[in-house]
Amino acid sequence: MKKGWREIPIAGMPWVPATEYKTGSWRSFKPVIDHGKCVKCLICWVYCPEGSVKWDGNKVSIDYEYCKGCGICAEECPVKAIEMLKEE
């Protein structure tokens, strides 16, 4: 049963928070970081439109639960440390 207008949040808001949408399943190519090449410039972190590039103060990593595989990080990486690999 779909919900009535009194039962749903206002403002066109889905009744599931954004964190529940695991958009990682959309991916057909997966960014893989070569930490040997990475210079930690964080350009990938700035450019990622999904906030899926993580920085813990020491190392860059990808949050694969949400990364949609758009490849912007790989395109922007100045030292070509990110490779887009086809998902199995």
Place this chain on the structure above:
Amino acid sequence: MISQQVLGMNGDEAVAYAVKQCNVDVVAAYPITPQTIIVEKFSEYVANREVHTEFVPVESEHSALSACVGASATGARVFTSTAANGLALMHEIVYIAASLRLPIVMAVVNRALSGPINIHCDHSDSMAERDSSWIQIYTEDAQEAYDSVIQAFKIAENHEVLLPVMVTLDGFFISHTLQNVSVLPDKEVLSFIGERRVVPEIDVGGKKFKLKLDPVQPLTFGPLDLYDYYFEHKRQQVEAMKKAPKVIEKVSREYASLSGRSYGNGLVEPYKLEDAEVAVVCLGSTSGTAKYVVDDLRKRGLNVGCLRVRTFRPFPAADIKRNLTGKEVVGVLDRSISFGGLGGPVFTEIEALFSDETEKPKIINYVYGLGGRDMSPQLIEKVFMELNELKGKPLPKDTLRFSGLRE
């Protein structure tokens, strides 16, 4: 009532001054005549650091309102202003702002839509947005423009309402005309509307979320809705509009006790209507002239009155009906026209109000003042005289008339 400073300001300056006092976080606006002074004046306040506001000088009105939508979605208090073709360019985002339930306040300085190109006043710009789910308040003078901007934030941000508000002021007649404007002390304005906007909590997936963009509690704003839920979301907007009149009246009462100023009940303002047989209905600055003519004609023994519709959206149907019931002849003055329709937008709604009544006033539509054509006391007197002629006679065929038009 507290003591107030009196400043010489035109309508645009009065709006900018009110915005300065409202602790607005973000203003994104693009200049367009006759609204430019608002943006100019406000950017002076920003340059002088009299406000903490982030001023975003965008490249178009479409961008202006888009920036406002983004800013408002984070929970900020947001203002913009525009006129005519600027508002038309915003059109797409006007609907989006309302559907996202963002309490943005926008001053619309009424100007004729092109073409042919014209910078002067009529209501074609804001009337084209009347179905967009924005509250619309039409002001009569610079003082009311100032007062209404302050009230608008309190109305828009009310959790029962959460709709954006347009405060309109007639281009040049109000925007560029100097007037003594009483202003409240800064701290009184802030204690009236609240220092910061308070966002509501909504239930998402069984958990409470603040309705705002926040990385700590991520929410999705503006997702694809389609036939699954779009209709239900529109019904919620209908409900918000239904709840708005009570809030507008309450804010109007509270503001009156603070400032000593009120405009009818906030929705409509009757003037010498009680015993009137003949009445005109109007919006905006024309009502000032109409009241002057009413006084003059009453001295000459004519039983006339005026009803100003201050809030056009939501349409104060019950208030208008109550005030016009029992009048013999009513002239509805429209400063815009719906081409191919029955007449102006104010007329068609008032006509519809009485459609199921057997005892109803004879209602005549006067379209006037398009493109800034002056509505002089003489023209309004002529309207009253024509209406007065209809007493005791059947409704004539020509219910759509043009006042001030050369044949």
